[in-house]
Amino acid sequence: MSVTFQAIQAEYQRLQRRVRLHATLIWAIRGLVLGLTVACGLAIVARLTPLLAQTTVRNLALAIIGAGLSMGLAYGWLRRISPQLLRRQLDRRLGLAERLTTAFELETALPSDLVASQRADTLDALAAVDVQQKLPLRIGRLHPTVLVMTSILLAALLYAPSIQFETVAQNQQVSAEIDEQITELTEIADQIQDIPDLTEEEIAELTEPLEAAIEQLQAQELSPEQAAAVIDQAAQQLQRESGVDSIQQETQALENVGAQLSETPTLEQAADALQSGDLETAASELANADLDTLDAAELDQLADALDAASLNSATGELAESLSAAAEAARSGDAQAAEAALADAADSVAETAESAQQAEAVAEAAAEAQQSAQSAAQAGQPSQQGAGQQAQSNNGQSGNGAGNATDGGQSGSSGQSNAQGQNGGGVGTGSGSGSSDGSDQSGSEAGDQSINQGTAGANGERAYEQIFAPQRIGGGEGIEVEVESDVETTQGNDILAETRSLPDSDETSLVPYNEVFGDYSQAAGQAIENGDVPVGLRGVVRDYFTLLEP
């Protein structure tokens, strides 16, 4: 190999690198265009079917574009073409008149004047080539044009609003919410297991509805309403299993017992504890009662009080113990009376223990109820800021349903169902409940206001508030004082089926069966008018079904 040929080879390699660089540039753009095209396809599919969320599509599109660019760069740089073909291309593009190809074919030729002249001529021709002019790192108009067009198309596909994107986001939110509810139900089941003094059978009985609900939530793709119904059903069953109602009755009965015993100084402390619900203290006081110091009159007074208390007792054992204590006291047998009171103390202590367990289970049931509520609200447009999802009712203004009272009672139900849903305008809801200065707020009817989302991207719309029931089947809420249409006599004798509240002689509760129909009908009307969001309609119906007398 002559020195001249080595020089030709060096020049050739310089040109080869330039060609490869140019090819890399071209193929990078082609890869970019390919990536953009595939990303456009993906975006189109995502806009036609609810498969992927908008963010996911964007990330995937970026990844695809990156992959296309990388592939283009790699292919352009690593692509190898035949050296003969490359030399022929260089001959043609650089106007070398086949000097280069001939020189390489003469690589092994015998030295001669002609061969030497050919090599020298080739080297001169190569040196005279203006590489930047002959092999410019430029690209034609077609590639940038296609690049820009596909970029614009992809941007439009990715960033323009799409109902499919919103649907996917809603589904994801629902799924996440259900997962969260499953976690909460699991925690509730664990709480039940931690309740002291529960037997394995009781624990199994109490956790069975929760586990069944968890299985259903895990096994099926449920809508928010269905998930809420499943959880709600489990909560109701748990509530029933807790026996909290009977315990409450017993507790109430013990309060009455305490009221009767409060008239005897000997058992005054026990009576106070019973009335305040401190059953453990009450049991302790009863068990430690000292009757030896009482005279006969005091024992008779105690016996009367115990007899009265036995009548108010809810459990048979307590009533028998109190009755036995009364009989012993009346007969002057203080020791026997103390023994009977000790038995009564045991009954109270048992009730206290049962009350604690029931309270814990009821608390768990209440938490499950809260989960049902959260599940029902999952995926609501209000929580996505999806302004387009607002029902278009042509700016129908909401009607405040405030029931003003003229009897000095608070305007309790200032619950303005301000369903000012609108399509183009801004719906204005106005609650018009009037109040006479009572400190009771107008939203005490167990309603929870839910912020109906933020404004959409294209317009600042004012979203209405939705008032949803908060304590369906749960613990008791704040009692509401409403106007009573019960007729009373001058002597304040209550004619209707009412009961006096413990701490308020002046207030009364409305007969339930008289007002239920009105409220149920109003709720049904609201559902029919579309004032209640779809996700909450089932909850409202369940609410009134549960309350049905």
Added chain:
Amino acid sequence: MINPQEFRTIATRIKTELQKVIVGQDDVIQHVLIGVITGGHVLLEGVPGLGKTMLVRTLSDVLSLDFSRIQFTPDLMPADIIGTDILDEDDQGRRGFRFQQGPIFANLVLADEINRATPKTQSAMLEAMQEKRVTVANKTYSLEQPFFVLATQNPLEMEGTYPLPEAQLDRFLFKVNVNFPDAASLVEILARTTGTEQPQASTATDGKSIIEMGQLVRDVPVASHVSRYIADLVVATHPELESASEQVKQYVRVGASPRAAQALMLGAKATALLAGRYNVAFEDVQAVAPAALRHRLLLNFEAQANGISADDVIATLLSSLEQ
């Protein structure tokens, strides 16, 4: 042995001397020069008065070669060209046959109006042109090297002419069309030929140098794909092949022979050297392709009826054939 630089010097000198006398026929001069260097014969076709004979005569002066001119006529006999045995008597009175050389025994032979001779006479040139020897009375006589035949023919006059047979045509390296000069060249011709002093060409080289130049031409390297291009070009002229173009199939009756490929290759090599290059390029092949192929393509009647010439077919092939 001559080197490439000397080749260019001599060739340039020859062209310069020829151009002193011949005006406006650079392409013809180029092809004739290539023919002389490569040892090929050239058929010049053109109307009378375009300087064909002048070109050949000047060439003989420039090359300092033996020159003979044969005016072909219908009554010209082969013996008039190659010579014959004549009865001769020596000093002792003994008689015997002695070969009398004809005008073919020269370095440069001008066969003027070759198509006016009968085919029999034309065929007398075959052996001389191909083998560079003649056979008379079972005796073979070699022709002195270099040996070139430059023939002319008139394309217009058909009466009393005998078109050259294909075998005869194939012996010519090139068929060069001598076209009418443009006005500027004509003015120059008038200036040079109507004055008191006639332009004279001087000797530029000799026969030995011409032979060496021919040997150098044959050493010019050709890239393999260029050789393939030449082969493809010749193959493409054959209408019987499936790969032939529609035009070739429609208008060409007989394609070019392998001699056409040889002519293309030698002509391209000489062209490359004349252009100052030391390898053959596609452009060299394309430069000589019309002259090398036009007399080897036999067109059919349809082509003549449609006014399609061999040059049209060749031009189409050159533009369509992939390099």
